Amino acid sequence: MSEWWRGAVMYQIYPRSFADADGNGIGDLKGITGKLDYVASLGVDGIWLSPISPSPMKDFGYDVSDYRDIEPEFGTLADFDALLERAHALGLKVVIDQVYSHSSDEHPWFQESRRSRDNPKADWYVWADPKADGSPPNNWLSVFGGVAWEWEPRRRQYYLHNFVKGQPDLNFHNPEVRAEVLDIARFWLSRGVDGFRLDTANFYTHDALLRDNPPLARNSVPENPYDMQDHVYDKDRPENLPFVTRLRSVLDEFDERMIVAELGTENFMPMMAAYTDGPERYHTAYSFVFLHPPFGADYIRRNVEELLREAPGAWPSWAFSNHDVIRVMSRWVPEDKSPAKAKAFLALVTSLRGTAFLYQGEELGLTEADVPFERIVDPKGLAFWPEDKGRDGCRTPMPWDGTLPHAGFSPAGVEPWLPVGGNHPALSVASQSADPTSTLAYSRRFLAWRRQQPAMKTGSIRFLDADEPVLAFLREEAGQRILAVFNLSGSPRSFKASGLALSPVPEATLDATLAGETVALGPWGGLFATL
Numbered sequence: 001m002s003e004w005w006r007g008a009v010m011y012q013i014y015p016r017s018f019a020d021a022d023g024n025g026i027g028d029l030k031g032i033t034g035k036l037d038y039v040a041s042l043g044v045d046g047i048w049l050s051p052i053s054p055s056p057m058k059d060f061g062y063d064v065s066d067y068r069d070i071e072p073e074f075g076t077l078a079d080f081d082a083l084l085e086r087a088h089a090l091g092l093k094v095v096i097d098q099v100y101s102h103s104s105d106e107h108p109w110f111q112e113s114r115r116s117r118d119n120p121k122a123d124w125y126v127w128a129d130p131k132a133d134g135s136p137p138n139n140w141l142s143v144f145g146g147v148a149w150e151w152e153p154r155r156r157q158y159y160l161h162n163f164v165k166g167q168p169d170l171n172f173h174n175p176e177v178r179a180e181v182l183d184i185a186r187f188w189l190s191r192g193v194d195g196f197r198l199d200t201a202n203f204y205t206h207d208a209l210l211r212d213n214p215p216l217a218r219n220s221v222p223e224n225p226y227d228m229q230d231h232v233y234d235k236d237r238p239e240n241l242p243f244v245t246r247l248r249s250v251l252d253e254f255d256e257r258m259i260v261a262e263l264g265t266e267n268f269m270p271m272m273a274a275y276t277d278g279p280e281r282y283h284t285a286y287s288f289v290f291l292h293p294p295f296g297a298d299y300i301r302r303n304v305e306e307l308l309r310e311a312p313g314a315w316p317s318w319a320f321s322n323h324d325v326i327r328v329m330s331r332w333v334p335e336d337k338s339p340a341k342a343k344a345f346l347a348l349v350t351s352l353r354g355t356a357f358l359y360q361g362e363e364l365g366l367t368e369a370d371v372p373f374e375r376i377v378d379p380k381g382l383a384f385w386p387e388d389k390g391r392d393g394c395r396t397p398m399p400w401d402g403t404l405p406h407a408g409f410s411p412a413g414v415e416p417w418l419p420v421g422g423n424h425p426a427l428s429v430a431s432q433s434a435d436p437t438s439t440l441a442y443s444r445r446f447l448a449w450r451r452q453q454p455a456m457k458t459g460s461i462r463f464l465d466a467d468e469p470v471l472a473f474l475r476e477e478a479g480q481r482i483l484a485v486f487n488l489s490g491s492p493r494s495f496k497a498s499g500l501a502l503s504p505v506p507e508a509t510l511d512a513t514l515a516g517e518t519v520a521l522g523p524w525g526g527l528f529a530t531l
Helices: 029-034 036-041 077-089 108-113 173-193 237-249 270-275 297-310 338-347 379-385 429-433 439-450 452-460
Strands: 009-013 045-048 093-098 151-152 157-160 194-200 258-262 284-285 318-319 356-361 460-464 468-475 480-487 493-494 510-513 517-528
Touching: 009 297, 029 077, 029 510, 077 093, 077 173, 077 480, 151 173, 173 237, 237 258, 258 460, 270 297, 270 318, 270 338, 297 460, 297 468, 338 356, 338 439, 338 480, 338 510, 338 517, 429 439, 468 493
Parallel strands: 009 045, 009 356, 045 093, 093 194, 194 258, 258 284, 284 318, 318 356
Antiparallel strands: 151 157, 460 468, 468 480, 480 517, 493 517, 510 517
């Protein structure tokens, strides 16, 4: 069986913001299908679609009201089938988001469950009695602020919501819930999807005794009280692992399918090992370690080496940007917006050992958009503004043509659901396609070269000693050896490749020259060389 996902480069599409085909200001499936030739031209192996199921959009698709259909704003099941057919014709795999930890409060299951304590769905969600004083059953908090419990007067009980109150948590202690989720997975696999990205995969099971989370020792109060607790009882539960095995067995009923699990946890390395190390576990896990502010050559090396040491049998997945975090161009060394930095970041994330996930616009070097408060729609941004402006700034529309209204996102210049980023029209696909020196042009050249190199896809990785901010490592596979050296700064640096006979790869190298054993690296320069 082909393990196509090992070493693949996956392109994440946020459907609301990729391409609007029907002219209502919201991206849709037909818009995505119409741009798949562009995606294929990047040299990626597949796409990951953020949620496309019906939803009241209280958390923009992560609150599902029907697990077996398509959100009408995005299209129909027939539209999805057409997208799937076109992607496969272009050689692209299709991975879709599945949100099993919680549903929408408008899902028929929850509407029935909340009516009484004795209906057929009464135990499908996490319900608990109040304390004697009427307060919630324990101290668990919501990721989006405030308590994680909401009162339901009809049942005279609280229900659990780890996120917004419109996302009640499903009760995975109930075997009927587990069986239904497995059937939902079979529905989409039978339709032809190549895999799933599991949202909040470590949140499925809660502590049945509803014990209080202990506090974390902190020097100051964070902006979000959720970060003041050690979340040992509301997530990361060992009781979840038998379900991991069952869901993996469903995937194994089909040929060449995969699961990438999102593990939102402070204990990523042990969770990565628990969820992915072994044939009965998930295929890979999506790492958060490079989606936060810490940055530097040593930081990257230390985290990759720790993963190799702590979970040697696991296959990692890496990302520098996604739909939930500030874009990497504005998060790491934010004062530098240069194309050189954008090229270096794209090459680096796709050169580490593992599966790489690129977020739409990374190939253009897009920065975080500054969305004014009056246009903010993200519940996280509305809750924590201005300290945390939320996720709208990374979800703004894809700029296709800077000469058109709203960068060509919608036909006839329709106002999109979020404004186009201020400098994004100048970075549009159309403008960069005409420039052989652009970030987009380099992305295409680099990824076309990478996919032909076994060492870059599935080879081992071994870091070489180098002074900050230089990062150097060897990728090796079946006799092929490739050296990668990166200058992770805007000032020139050098690296001594002692004892290595190098042949630079022109199509991959960035502002770097080799003189004897000395690699001269320009600002954000990178050398790729065969040995």
